[in-house]
Amino acid sequence: MCRMFGAASNNKISPLWLEYFQRLALEGNSLKDMKEGHIDGWGIAGYLGKWTVHFGRSSGSAAEETEAFEKAAHKAVSSNSKIVVAHMRSASEGKVNLENSHPFIHGEWIFCHNGTIESYQNFELAKYQYEGGTDSERFFKYLIDRLGNKPVKDYPELIREAVCRIKDVCKCSSLSFLLANDRYLMGFRDYSEDEDYYTLYYSYSEKHSLSFCSEPIPGFDWEPMANGQLIIADKEGGILYGI
Numbered sequence: 370m371c372r373m374f375g376a377a378s379n380n381k382i383s384p385l386w387l388e389y390f391q392r393l394a395l396e397g398n399s400l401k402d403m404k405e406g407h408i409d410g411w412g413i414a415g416y417l418g419k420w421t422v423h424f425g426r427s428s429g430s431a432a433e434e435t436e437a438f439e440k441a442a443h444k445a446v447s448s449n450s451k452i453v454v455a456h457m458r459s460a461s462e463g464k465v466n467l468e469n470s471h472p473f474i475h476g477e478w479i480f481c482h483n484g485t486i487e488s489y490q491n492f493e494l495a496k497y498q499y500e501g502g503t504d505s506e507r508f509f510k511y512l513i514d515r516l517g518n519k520p521v522k523d524y525p526e527l528i529r530e531a532v533c534r535i536k537d538v539c540k541c542s543s544l545s546f547l548l549a550n551d552r553y554l555m556g557f558r559d560y561s562e563d564e565d566y567y568t569l570y571y572s573y574s575e576k577h578s579l580s581f582c583s584e585p586i587p588g589f590d591w592e593p594m595a596n597g598q599l600i601i602a603d604k605e606g607g608i609l610y611g612i
Contacts, residue, residue, distance in 0.1 A: 373471075373582070374484055375581045375582065377603070377606045379451065381446060394407050412481075415454065426467065468502075508544070510537070510549065524553075555599065558598050570593055
């Protein structure tokens, strides 16, 4: 279980956005049967031109590694990356180690997930090597295998088909995710239980900025996403689908 943040903007990403997000490591909503906070790893990823990069990634707590998190946030802002994705983990599947810390990167793709997928081996793809041992990384590779080089107009149908297939073979608490390549940022909310925890909000500005966050943070006007809602924006925050 996790907290996620993503932004696509034709203006510079504000370091305050990531600073406010970092506070969710301790202040974020948590499930009653889990330890408080999201302290089992963090990461910030984006693009240097068309190249994916981790600006910072750790298996530690963002609340305790303030200097490292701030350094990563500064790199993200200084990079002028139009898309930034950040994540803080509360482990449910897989060890607490660097390899299992989100966001995950593969080729042009960046991904993070909030939820638990049981028996994820049912959709594991032999063609991929996996960096770690999480259900989330399997979900990531399963999605991008289906999206491949398809045009963005096909993404909604392909994503929904992938989600339905996983639900057919696995029990899932939530399949909510953020997914990006060097052209698009996508946010998808899905939950089968704990509606008040598996939240995802979006904020859109006519000045071309789209942001997602698991919980509202200061500096934005947030709208909750509905269960099953998918939003796709271009890298400058222009809405292509879902609003």
